[in-house]
Amino acid sequence: MLIKNGLVFTEKCRFEHLSVLTEDGVITGVLPAYAMIKYGGEVVDASGCYVVPGLTDIHFHGCAGHDLCEGTAEAISSIAEFEYSQGVTTICPATMTLPDEDIAEILRTAGEYTKNSADKDRAKLIGVHLEGPFISPEKCGAQKKELIQPPSADKLRAWQSISGGLIKLVTIAPETDGAIECIRQLSGSMRFSLGHTSCDYDTAVEAFGAGADHITHMYNAMPPFNHRAPSLIGAAFDTAGVFAEIxxxxxxxxxxxxxxxxxxxxxxxxxxxxxxxxxxxxPDGEYQLGGQRVSVKGNRAVLSDGTLAGSVTPLADCLRTAVKMGIPIEIALKAATINPCRSIGEDKKYGSISVGKAAHILLLDREDLSLKAVYTR
Structure with missing residues (x-):
């Protein structure tokens, strides 16, 4: 396939007039727009469009009436189909705080899904994010407090084995018993994100020193960034290489x-x-998250006590909202493409329009960023 006449978002994270060649799902050429190309295959005219990498969501629970925690291949397939339709071509969905046997079954199902699924017109499952159960009861948010438990490196090793190595990110509260040692032992085989936590600055710095390199949904379920108590956000700011979700x-x-x-x-x-x-x-109505009832009206999802329970906004709409908030399009795209892939170690194959990477490519209208096409071939 040859995509021409569009503005291509390059691996340098800027727009250039280029043409993109793909074959069998791989990018084979990124060429100057004026280059003379003899090509007999499918030609896509991207006039009026940005040509950008497929988006990657490393923290979401579900969509289209399904949740990863259903623990079925059918749920994952439906989630992947919806995400693809929204321009998200690689996914790392999140679990909740659940009983051990439920988490194990979710991970087993996800691992089997990656072996047996056909990815045509579906986002590719590249990982799982464990958002529970190793969090703080004081900052549990929409997660079940009674199922929270202390971090366990042995348990994570077992779950990683069950998943076939699919656990890419673990949210953890570093102030809980055993958390720092757990991070120290396993940060070479999975990434750790500090979140759902009441930790102070020094504890966060210690956790980053042990190998953690993320913070989970910045501002939410963590102490505020105070001028005398900079807490987790201040520690993440001071530590080079720490990623911040938002x-x-x-x-x-x-x-x-x-x-x-x-x-x-x-x-x-x-x-x-x-x-x-x-x-x-x-549509608006009653749904569930982690076994708890959630009421949805408009773009708000809340528990019965008013606690926010995740979002109902797909990643592509979050991207558009960030741009409307004043984030330059190049920076917002970087935060939804290459950065999440880098953060879970999947950037060698996904996240940018580069020769040799997977041909996950979107066409976005240059006026309103609406999605015009998704290509993964």
Whole structure:
């Protein structure tokens, strides 16, 4: 396939007039627009469009009426189909705080899915994010407090084996018993994100020193960034190489706080996530998240006590919202493509339009960023 006449978002994270060649699902050429190409295959005219990498969501629970925690291949397939339709071509969905046997079954199913699924017109499952059960009861958010448990390296090793190596990211509260040692033991085989935590600055710094390199949905379920107590956000800012997730749905974080986050962490460390639950892409009504009832109206999803319960906004809409909030399109795209792939070690194959990488390519309208086409061939 030859994609021509569009503005291509390059691996240098800027737009250039280029043509892109793909074959059998791999990018085989990124060429100057004026280059004379003799090509007899399918030609796509991308006039009026940005040509960008497929998006990657490393933190969401579900969509289209399904949740990863259903633990079935059918649920994963439905989630992957919806995400693809929204321009998300690689996914690392998240579990919740659940009983051990449920987590094990979810991971087993996900591992089997990657072996047996056909990825045609579906996002590719490249990992699983364990958002529980190793979190703080004081900052549990929409997760079940009674099922929270202390971190266990042995348990994570067992779950990783069950999943076939699919666990890419683990949210952990570093102040809990055994958390730092757990990070120290396993940070070479999976990534750790500090979140759902009440930790102070020093504890966070210690955890980053042990090998953690993320923070989970910045601002949410963590102490505030205070001028005398900089807490987790301050520690992440001070530690080079730490990624910061953020939910730009217009509900979880204010416009000013979004702009401040991008200023603090810069364009190499920010990651846009959706944190969407099963109601994304569905009408208002009653849904569930982690076994708890969730009421959805408009773009808000809440528990009965008013606690925010994930979002109902797909990642592509979070990208558009970030741009409307004043984040330059190049920086917002970087935060939804190459940065999440880098953060879970999948950037050699995904996340940018580069020769040799998977041909996951979107056409976005240059006026309103609406999705015009998704290609993975």
């Amino acid at each position: 939910i730009c749905d217009g509900v979880h974080v204010s416009e000013t706080a979004v702009r401040a986050a991008f200023r603090l962490f810069g364009d190499d460390r920010m990651i846009l996530i959706s944190d969407s639950m099963e109601a994304a892409g569905m």
